[in-house]
Amino acid sequence: MSKIQIENNAVNQRIRFDPLIVGSNVRDWFLLLKPRVISLVVFTGIVGIILAPGYANPFISLISIICICLASGGAGAINMWYDQDIDRVMNRTITRPLPSGRVQSSDALIYGVTVSIISVILMFLATNFFASFILAFSIFYYSVIYTVWLKRSTPQNIVIGGAAGAFPPLIGWISVTGQIQLFPIILFLIVFFWTPPHFWSLSLYACKDYGRAGIPMLPVVKGARHTRWQIFIYTILLAIVSLLPVYFHFTHSVYMVAALILNVGFMFMSICVLLEKQDHSGKSLRSDKAARWSFRFSLIYLFFLFLALIIDHYIYDLWGV
Ligand code: HEM
Numbered sequence: 379m380s381k382i383q384i385e386n387n388a389v390n391q392r393i394r395f396d397p398l399i400v401g402s403n404v405r406d407w408f409l410l411l412k413p414r415v416i417s418l419v420v421f422t423g424i425v426g427i428i429l430a431p432g433y434a435n436p437f438i439s440l441i442s443i444i445c446i447c448l449a450s451g452g453a454g455a456i457n458m459w460y461d462q463d464i465d466r467v468m469n470r471t472i473t474r475p476l477p478s479g480r481v482q483s484s485d486a487l488i489y490g491v492t493v494s495i496i497s498v499i500l501m502f503l504a505t506n507f508f509a510s511f512i513l514a515f516s517i518f519y520y521s522v523i524y525t526v527w528l529k530r531s532t533p534q535n536i537v538i539g540g541a542a543g544a545f546p547p548l549i550g551w552i553s554v555t556g557q558i559q560l561f562p563i564i565l566f567l568i569v570f571f572w573t574p575p576h577f578w579s580l581s582l583y584a585c586k587d588y589g590r591a592g593i594p595m596l597p598v599v600k601g602a603r604h605t606r607w608q609i610f611i612y613t614i615l616l617a618i619v620s621l622l623p624v625y626f627h628f629t630h631s632v633y634m635v636a637a638l639i640l641n642v643g644f645m646f647m648s649i650c651v652l653l654e655k656q657d658h659s660g661k662s663l664r665s666d667k668a669a670r671w672s673f674r675f676s677l678i679y680l681f682f683l684f685l686a687l688i689i690d691h692y693i694y695d696l697w698g699v
Pocket residue numbers: 414415416418419422470524536539540541542543544569573576577580677680
């Protein structure tokens with residue numbers, strides 16, 4: 379039996395014995411929204427709301443947060459609808475509601491589009507036109523520009539497509555102030571430069587999956603060695619961008635210390651990824667352990683960096699320490 383056959387059998391076994399497959403309707407509709415990704419996306423949006431100057435009505439802020447949740451989820455469902463053909467060939471995604479046949483294709487599309495439209499209308503009614511426009515644009519960016527166009531056509535898909543996930547802090551800020559300022563643009567840039575090391579770490583160990591699905595992710599097209607260098611370069615760029623709030627005096631020492639520690643941690647991870655032993659084809663000899671850690675650390679990095687922004691804000695700007 380070939381290696382691919384063995385892998386496919388393992389996947390089939392997993393589908394057959396997955397206890398969640400029968401009678402899991404509500405859970406499937408929930409999973410279509412990519413809830414775990416939403417949690418961090420929404421957190422960055424909440425930080426945008428908290429940092430924005432002026433009075434943020436708690437009820438309106440709650441609606442804005444729900445709107446970012448729905449927009450990100452709706453776009454995620456459209457992404458899963460469009461990608462069901464490739465999700466069917468990848469081990470990581472084969473148990474998702476669409477490839478496993480638990481949700482009908484057209485139902486998923488209607489669901490994704492409806493949830494997205496509701497989010498934009500609700501944002502417009504609760505806040506302002508500008509915030510709802512950027513929200514609509516970010517849904518379009520993720521579900522059409524990234525998913526339909528970039529993902530299958532260029533190894534730079536993540537770099538350009540990364541902008542989709544960087545909008546939420548900007549949207550949160552605009553929902554309060556109605557305008558764009560330098561600080562939320564820096565928050566946008568932080569998530570933008572964070573996305574390549576976040577995703578490419580994962581793509582290093584999910585490379586076979588993407589190769590089988592014919593998706594031109596960086597390690598598939600340019601090899602692991604090139605991807606490891608790119609992760610390293612983007613981690614340096616991220617470190618620089620993450621210190622811009624300190625440079626422009628938007629934040630104080632709490633954020634500065636947190637950012638320095640987190641950047642040292644991420645640099646260390648990316649150096650481990652870079653140094654992980656490879657053979658001459660650039661393939662890792664140690665099952666990409668460092669890349670797995672780097673992916674996990676990317677999530678820790680973004681969460682604590684944005685948490686530090688809030689703590690710094692409360693300590694210095696609100697309590698006047
Ligand atoms: C275009 C940009 C991005 C790409 C291509 C990307 C890609 C991915 C992929 C492929 C996964 C694995 C998902 C899975 O196994 O189901 C993942 C996980 C994750 N991503 Fe991203 N990501 C992007 C942006 C973001 C952003 C902006 C955030 C949050 C601010 C984020 C947060 C997360 C989280 C929290 C997980 C872990 C989910 C879990 O534990 O299952 N990602 N990302």
